[in-house]
Amino acid sequence: xxxxNLILDAIAREMHTGVLxxxxxxxxxxxxxxxxxxxxxxxxxxxxxxxAIIKNEALGATxxxxxxxxxxxxxxxxxxxxxxFFSARIVPLAGEADFSILVFLRDITExxxxxTIKKDFVANVSHELRTPLASIKGYSxxxxxxxMDEPETLREFLRVIDRHATRMSRLIDDLLIxxxxxxxxxxxxxxxxxxxxxxxxxxxxxxxxxxDKGITITAAIPDDLPxxxxxxxxxxxxxxxxxxxxxKYTPPGGSVSITAALAADGCVTVDVADTGIGIPxxxxxxxxxxxxxxxxxxxxxxxxxxxxxxIVKHIxxxxxxRVWVESVPGKGSTFSISLKTWG
Ligand SMILES: Nc1ncnc2c1ncn2[C@@H]1O[C@H](COP(=O)(O)OP(=O)(O)O)[C@@H](O)[C@H]1O
Ligand SMILES: [Mg+2]
Numbered sequence: 420x421x422x423x424n425l426i427l428d429a430i431a432r433e434m435h436t437g438v439l440x441x442x443x444x445x446x447x448x449x450x451x452x453x454x455x456x457x458x459x460x461x462x463x464x465x466x467x468x469x470x471a472i473i474k475n476e477a478l479g480a481t482x483x484x485x486x487x488x489x490x491x492x493x494x495x496x497x498x499x500x501x502x503x504f505f506s507a508r509i510v511p512l513a514g515e516a517d518f519s520i521l522v523f524l525r526d527i528t529e530x531x532x533x534x535t536i537k538k539d540f541v542a543n544v545s546h547e548l549r550t551p552l553a554s555i556k557g558y559s560x561x562x563x564x565x566x567m568d569e570p571e572t573l574r575e576f577l578r579v580i581d582r583h584a585t586r587m588s589r590l591i592d593d594l595l596i597x598x599x600x601x602x603x604x605x606x607x608x609x610x611x612x613x614x615x616x617x618x619x620x621x622x623x624x625x626x627x628x629x630x631d632k633g634i635t636i637t638a639a640i641p642d643d644l645p646x647x648x649x650x651x652x653x654x655x656x657x658x659x660x661x662x663x664x665x666x667k668y669t670p671p672g673g674s675v676s677i678t679a680a681l682a683a684d685g686c687v688t689v690d691v692a693d694t695g696i697g698i699p700x701x702x703x704x705x706x707x708x709x710x711x712x713x714x715x716x717x718x719x720x721x722x723x724x725x726x727x728x729x730i731v732k733h734i735x736x737x738x739x740x741r742v743w744v745e746s747v748p749g750k751g752s753t754f755s756i757s758l759k760t761w762g
Contacts, residue, residue: 431449431451432451432452434451434453435453435526436453436523436524436525437450437451437453437454437457437458437505437522437523437524437525437526438450438451438453438454438521438522438523438524439451439454439464439469439472439473439521439522439524440519440520440521440522441469441482441519441520441521441522442519443486443489443517443518443519444468444486445468445469445482445483445486445520446466446467446468446469447464447465447466447467447468447469447472448465448519449465450463450464450465450472453524454472454524457500457503457505457524457526458472458473458500460472469482469522473498473500473507473522473524474500475496475498475500475507477496477498478496478498478507478509478522481494481496481509482509482520482522485509485511485520486518486520489511489513489518490511490513490518491511493508493509493510493511494508494509495507495508495509496509497527498524502528503526503528504526504527504528504530504531505524505525505526505527506524506525506527507522507523507524507525508522508523508525509521509522510522510523540709543709543710544594547590547710547724547725548587548590550719551583551584551586551587551590552583552587554579554580554583555580555583555584555587558576558579558580559576559580561576562576562577582722585722586719586722586724589722589724590724590726593724593726593727593730594726596656596730597709597726597729597730597733600730600733600734600737601733605653607649607650607653607734607737607738608650609648609649609650609738609761610648610649610650610651610761611646611647611648611761611762612646612647612648612649612650612651612654612758612761613646614640614644614646614647614679614687614689615638615640615641615642615644615679617651617654617655617658618638618640618658618677618679618689619638620655621655621658621659621662622636622638622662622677624659625662625663625666628663628666629666629675632666632669632671633671633672634666634669634671634672634673634674634675635674635675636662636666636674636675636676636677637674637675637676637677638676638677638678639676639677639678640677640678640679641679641680644679644680644681644687645681645687645760645761646760646761646762647687647758647759647760647761648738648758648759648760648761648762649738649740649758650734650738653734653737653738654734654738654758656730656731656734657730657731657734657735657756658689658691660727660728660730660731661691661731661754661756662675662677662691663727664727664728664754665691665692665693665695665752665754666693667721667723668693668695668696668752669693669694669695669696669751670695670696673693673694673695673751674693674694675691675692675693675694676691676692676693677689677690677691677692678690678692681760682757684757685759685760686740686741686757686758686759686760687757687758687759687760688755688756688757689755689756689757689758690753690754690755691753691754691755692751692752692753693751693752693753694750694751695751695752696748696749697746697747697748697749697750697751697752698713698744698746698748698752699713699748700748703744703746706728706744707728707729707731707732707742708729709725709726709729710725710726710729711725712725731754731756735756735758738758738759739759740756740757740758740759741756741757742754742755742756742757743755
């Protein structure tokens with residue numbers, strides 16, 4: 420039979436929850452390594468009052484209450500300690516002579532971070548949907564209030580309404596793609612992908628858009644380029660998003676060129692280079708974030724959702740690939756992706 424004390428000792432030592440045992444006067448009898456790592460105290464915690472170990476008023480008050488009443492129901496409080504968050508469960512162990520208190524501390528910093536991201540996301544989505552909706556409402560009200568009688572106004576306002584409705588539906592499409600990617604409903608099924616064919620067919624889909632704007636698209640991809648390992652439909656989505664941006668953010672008369680090569684690391688690299696407005700250095704680290712745009716008004720004006728690059732990043736990450744950008748403001752940008760070869 421193994422010694423239960425040894426086992427209990429090992430549990431307290433190895434667990435990723437802080438454990439602090441206090442005597443009847445609230446002084447530390449025991450602190451496990453997780454607690455001491457989270458709240459380091461030179462010379463150890465033994466014999467110290469709880470306030471000298473964890474500086475938190477609510478915790479101190481709760482423990483004082485338990486000491487006075489020699490018991491009570493366990494309580495849970497949240498502790499914010501220089502940027503980290505803990506959930507503390509305080510459990511009084513009733514007993515005449517040997518009254519003591521146990522404190523369990525769980526690090527919930529990561530949970531909090533995810534919670535904040537979710538809240539921000541919901542706030543962003545609501546805002547993004549409200550803006551076009553407010554315009555649709557405003558224009559239709561004006562039409563109903565008599566604006567309809569002038570054919571010119573009617574046509575112009577309907578066009579605006581149509582444009583905002585299109586943007587809303589594009590936003591919802593992008594949100595659905597992101598959410599399916601994130602919930603892994605849209606799984607990546609790797610297969611050999613012919614990059615030359617993929618690029619040619621995606622670029623063809625932008626023929627009208629680029630011609631209307633006076634932008635030339637060229638693709639130069641070697642015939643003997645090895646096939647990439649990937650999910651063709653998802654990679655097409657990546658190319659669509661990159662080409663859409665390249666054309667949108669390049670003034671008339673400019674050009675977009677797509678090249679691909681087998682890199683020194685054995686991966687296939689695809690570059691989408693434009694001669695557009697470029698991206699300021701300070702915005703570069705953030706452009707792959709959801710809803711981040713260098714110029715919100717311009718992006719909206721061009722029908723953007725601010726989710727295109729977030730989707731690109733997600734898909735490429737799911738391929739264990741890499742995506743990066745180089746840009747010179749006023750000169751142009753090059754977005755690159757790197758994928759493993761098939762076989
Ligand atoms: N080729 C590009 N040239 C200049 N800026 C770009 C380019 N691609 C992306 N950006 C910047 O990154 C932002 C995010 O891109 P994206 O997620 O596709 O959103 P959207 O195109 O809907 O605005 C854009 O708003 C723009 O500021
Ligand atoms: Mg985009």
